[in-house]
Amino acid sequence: MSPKLVLVETAGPLNVGSVARLCRSYAINDLRLVAPRCDPLGEEARLMAVKGLPLLQRATVFPTLAAALADCGRVVAASGRPEGEPLPLEDPEDALAWLLAGERALPSALVFGREDRGLSNDELLQAGRLLQIPTPTPHGSLNLSHAVAVVLHDLHRVEHRALAQGQPPAPPAPPAAAVADPCPRGVIEAMLADATELLLEVGFLLPHTTAARMAKLRALLQRAQVSGPEVALLRGMVCQLRWASRRPFPSSQDH
Known part of the structure; x- marks a missing residue:
């Protein structure tokens, strides 16, 4: 079961559309938007989504991050801050391996924060792991959709390697009624x-x-x-x- 992808208070419609396109490319079937600060179905977002438009149209909007994660088991959040995190920062490969190893009956989630200031400490504390994309310079903050692309690529690589090593794939998600009270x-x-x-x-x-x-x-x-x-x-x-x-x-x- 692929993780849910959660965007918190995204301000750029181009980013929302680009992420929807990435979700389609990497078989992410559930895009969740927390209090978006733009029109996620506006013309700019729709143009950037291309073949990811159906996924964008199905995206669910939540008032808070806690509401978006209410049915999720393991959660990994991305952070670009170099210090001051409430949890240790991990390499994407380690954090994503932990995400994929979670309980199969519960959905998992990847969380990305605002373009200008990321996630608050209270929001980061709702995750079980924090990942940071390593860059060769101290000015390594990435555009939101670029960061999503890197993480989804790493997720695909980690999952592919696990399958190559003989670990069984995750079973399909149970019907909604089966996880109504997870x-x-x-x-x-x-x-x-x-x-x-x-x-x-x-x-x-x-x-x-x-x-x-x-x-x-x-x-x-x-x-x-x-x-x-x-x-x-x-x-x-x-x-x-x-x-x-x-x-x-x-x-x-x-x-």
């Missing part, structure tokens, strides 16, 4: 317990908002009110805590 209450409780233990171990290394968010999620769970966006935030926090503690990510049998 995170049962018991799994949420297990993630909260896991995050609580990890926070006691390495919480001092992380932003104070992590503990505050966990307290809010626990209160919501007690009232049986945890929604899809909140589940996505919890998944991101567990990934973040595991990174800080250097514990391996659990297999699909664990969670």
Whole structure:
């Protein structure tokens, strides 16, 4: 199952159209737009999309990144900032291999931020891994659609190599009804317990908002009110805590 591709507050219609064209070329079937700052179906975007126009027309618009990731398991976000990240930056190959190794029953996602300022720390914390495209100069910020092209090329290469080494391909996505509730209450409780233990171990290394968010999620769970966006935030926090503690990510049998 190919990952979802998520663009956050894209301002350039040419970029939106170019990304739709890239998605078609690399067999990405789900384009999600978070609060776009342009008309994603305007003339410029449509002209750039070329044969990716049907995908662009099917693109789903979400009000927030958390809403766009509510049904996703593993999430990788791209960042062009050289420092100050809430999670360690990884080479694309390592981050994408982790993305492809996720639980097959849940969708995964690739997230790209705004052209002018990328993703905020709060948005980056919703990802399990951060990747950065290496460049030979210190002025290595790429145009949004160029960055998407590089990452999708690397994703195709990593997936092709995995298949060549005998790893089975991902099965087709289950019907929508089968993933309508991808995170049962018991799994949420297990993630909260896991995050609580990890926070006691390495919480001092992380932003104070992590503990505050966990307290809010626990209160919501007690009232049986945890929604899809909140589940996505919890998944991101567990990934973040595991990174800080250097514990391996659990297999699909664990969670």
